[in-house]
Amino acid sequence: EATATTQTSTSGKTENIVQIKFTGKGAKKFGDVTSDHVNERLAIIYDDKLVSAPNIKSAITDGECVIEGGFEEFREAENLASTLRIGALPLELENIHDNVVGATLGSTALETSLIAGIIGFILVALFMIVMYRLPGVAAAIALSFYILMMLVVLNVLNVTLTLPGIAGIILSVGMAVDANCIIFTRIREELSKGQTVNSAIKNGFKNALSAIIDGNVTTLIAAFVLYLRGSGTVKGFAQTLAIGILLSMVTAIFVTRWLMYAFSGFGAGNVKLYGVQKKHKTIDFLGHSKIYCIVGAVVIVLCVGGLIFNGTQRGSLLNYSLDFVGGTSTAVSIDENTEITDELKDEVVDVVKSVTGLNGEVSSSDDQGVKKITIRTTALTEDQSAEVRSELAKKFNTTEDKVESETISASVSNEMQMDAIIATLIAVACMLLYIWIRFRHIATAGAAVLALCHDVLVVFTVYVLFGQFIQVGSTFIAVMLTIVGYSINDTIVVFDRIRENRNKANSRDDLKEIINRSITETLSRSINTSITTFIMVFMLAVLGVSSVRQFAIPLIVGLLAGTYSSICVASPLWYLFSGRGKAAVKKTETYSKSNKKGVEGGSRNRKRDKGKQ
Template sequence: MKDKKKGVLHLLIILLAIAALSVVTLVGLGKEHKGSAKNIRLGLDLAGGVSITYETVKENPTKTEMEDTRYKMQKRVENYSTEAMVYQEGSNRVNIDIPGVQDANKVLEELGKAGAISFVDPEGNEVINGTHIKTAQEGTTQENGITKYVVNLTLNTKGAKLFGEATAKYIGQSISIVYDGKVISAPTVQVAITNGEAQISQSTYEEARNLASTIRIGALPLELKEVRSNVVGANLGAEAFDTSLIAAIIGFIIVILFMIIMYRIPGVAASIALCLYVVAVLVVLNGANVTLTLPGIAGIILSIGMAVDANVIIFTRIKEELATGKTVRSAINIGFHKALSAIIDGNVTTLIAAAVLWFKGSGTVKGFAQTLAIGIVISMFTALTVTRFVLTALYNLGFDKEKYYGVQKEVKVFAFTKNIKKFVAISGVLIVFGFAMLGVNKASIGNILNYGLDFKGGTSTQVTFPESVPANTELEEFVGNLIGEAEVGVSPVVGENAVVIKTRELTLDERKSVTAAFVETYKADESTITMESISATVSGEMKTDAVVSVIIATICMLIYIWFRFKDIKFASSAIIALIHDVLVVLMVYAVSRISVGNTFIACMLTIVGYSINATIVIFDRIRENKASMKKADDIEDIVNQSISQTISRSINTSLTTFIMVFVLFVLGVDSVREFTLPLMAGIVCGAYSSICVTGTLWYVMKTKLGKKKTA
């Protein structure tokens, strides 16, 4: 009776927690409704935002100056959203799309007029200017228990040298900060600053923020002036958002039903924990002001998959312990204990990747990393703490018989290592076919992949309609038929009967044809139709950031796996399997000719995270079995046994994640399908590689490579 009361109390606590978080997601906290799901900042693709166009004061800027300006502006506007996009329009304009905000005037005011910045010594000589400034960020510091408001200034190598010399010379005097010809601040030099990092004290946080903002915008290579600004609607349209939301709900319900059917009472506990996970993620997304876009949704899908995976690992362990004759209570405790190392290693490895992508990446990469990290942290808590708490409560309520948990049947051991050549052949054929298709694409369409507007740029057309604005899908089809191109992006201009349409680069004849078609079909005024060439939103610097981030993340993951498993061969085979999965997904892009845009980077990063997590589970079981093996045991038997023991986990986890993505694919609009198709391929490939490639590859490295010849 005592246990039942405790079970009721514990279950009630969890249900109240879910109810409380649900209320927060519906209503929010305080006047600003923090935590409310309806206030989550959505990206341009889901909800639109502010679009601002700047023009250079300099008439003929160089290509390098424009690229540098665009990249610095990209870093500047990421203070509003990691998903903000900056691209070149024409030869001397920079366009900024900032999702999640609706007040163009406020953004313009905060960005400020893009004038020139310089630091001037007391004798009127320039010490440093914008070319020497790397970053300027507002912040706080504690001094004798008192909060001080400061601007943290970071200079490049040359700037640090010049600033160090000046501050050493003028200690006790002021160095003026001059912006657009006016002194905006004159801080007194306290000490010589030789490391390139300075703090500028301000009276209030607001003053610190404004000064930091002014320094950042003034540090641009070119002086800019605003030429237009407007609020644009969602690229994907309301239909895409609604169908995606419905798909997510349906997919989640199917996953819950699957977990309950497969794992009985533990499945019920996992479902309750997953409900808590979902509402907690929604609260944090709004509370942390995260801008949610399609790539961000990919990060959440991956973290949901990892949350389910953690529960599957635990429940499989419980069933295995019951099969050895343990009591239910003992099986639950041992199951959680034995699953702990695989769950921690898998999640920490992916979290390392997310951290590197956050610090080194930009744009889409940073947004993906942010949502992934949030999801991983919350999923680990719900799987290891909440699921156990609920499962113990259900046990105390009377669900204490084996029939409620299921007993693991004797595992049939498959000879995976005997089929190494077959697995290599299958993988080799897929990868070689993928490379061959890259060549075919290069010959037929001019590029190895079907690069979209995000990667190669195109033409931006703004059209004003005399009456109501047609639906996004109608305009996409209309323009697509005119230019013979499927990829057309449409963003309504809020408050006006106008839209911004982005297409591939149009020829002069095509521009005339499109203009005439809008005049004839929609009675648009030809004088209001404007067209400009635009650069790629995924700039060369962003591509470099993404590649460098992935390389560093891979190295960090390799080191972590090496450290945890005490064997470089585990780390090496994990990275090879990761590369294998990425190449197979690349083959899918090459064969299907799906448009490669912003979501391509997020998709590949999702596959990397999913692949490494699946691999860790296999390696954890090999490590465990290897530690307990007897002298008579063969390493080959250990590998085959370990893979066979975890095969149900690999299949069930992949199936639940696949379900979530598949429902999005079925119900989503075309752009969502283009995003989810390669994700599904990656999930299937990840399951295949975790079962057939990783363990057998480690076995080959362990037994066939590096062996010394014996006499």
């Protein structure tokens, strides 16, 4: 044990010292050493560096001693005491993750992402105004406030933005837009009933509240679990998602409401400014269940076939990044006028081999005018990686900030995989438990989880079929988590409308008709939400660098799959699992037959009465 304290010297001066106490075995060993080296210096070495070298005045056999002199400030004594305590621990520090990104490369990724975000936001705002008129203006203002607050909170909390973090923001933006779409659809429905604008706003918000809360709370539960159980990558996603969800609920429920009442109060009471929900013919979605089954079967066949092909022809089922297999990736940026040839790639291999003695896998890219040659090897030491960067910079006559590298140990990559899988499974289980409790039927949770599996399978198939261009790594985790949140939210909105229509229905209503009507009523909201989220992600795919594009393209597929599954997978499965579909049909048929007999009986009675007259 080592502690920093003070003592009074013989001259009456207070001095800073370090007091040390040894255990039984340690006391004996220390006694032997000090007995043999009186009036010599005892070197204290930590991490191969000399920290202190006090003089041994006498043999110390009682297991207690002090280091005195040389500590002008108490903090110096505290630092030495801390070093002694840490040095007593039976551990050795190991570099498990090392990432060096060139300033130019990092700024390019940030700049393109910001431009994509700004353009995407402008397009989303214009889309909302065109689709919802005056409420769309309120949504655009509320979303601007949301983004401003998001930036403030991220800055105050000093949150470092990564691709998974950006994914969390995109999902929360999508949910913020979705909340507005739900509210405005409800307001239009109330206006179509002949209500005044103020009454429509009041009832519209009231009717939309349950779907908004259920969708956001479900995703918030997932974010909380992912933050507690996930690794750094997953934590970044969960943190920005949770912040975004809380802010999006505030802006949708309070800011948008206030703006709507403000517009109405300033004389914007013309119904045409808000639009009236048109009644659409109910679409028989459940009647096409066989087609949905065929589509699902095709996806499964493509996925399995792709895995078999990858395993036999490429030697690996998926194209794993360093995050999942470990190793070192080193990339050098070359002049944009230089043509990337096989000879140039061989030169990179030769440089790395001369430093490390290792061969590696070489690839090249030309992204946003930045040409790069990347080589992947087994994990290098910190010194090896630094020397490789230096030699590559010399070879290509450039500066070291044009060379980036990343090293992840195999143990960490395995830990990241397990953390991500366990965290996701727990999060999904908690979300489904909440859905079960809220909708009071196990069929609801069962249908939601299978629809979720469908969406995950679709995105996974994209990684299988296009593995040559898209790697499975931290971005894969971010995409899957985003799809889980988006899919669950989309499904809940449809289920909420089914629940509402069932509560309003009488015994004559067929469950199948109720579900079809509910899907039809929420169809415009589902499409509009998908379009706005698609716009944001699409701009990232078009303007972003390759790493951003590897995240955006699968996410686009997942968003489309989530919209499709909430309409064509989740609801038909709920109808199938509920076990009430056939019962409802029989009840309707029984009512129709008895009603028909009653009408016929009434006709005969009238004829009989007429005959008696």
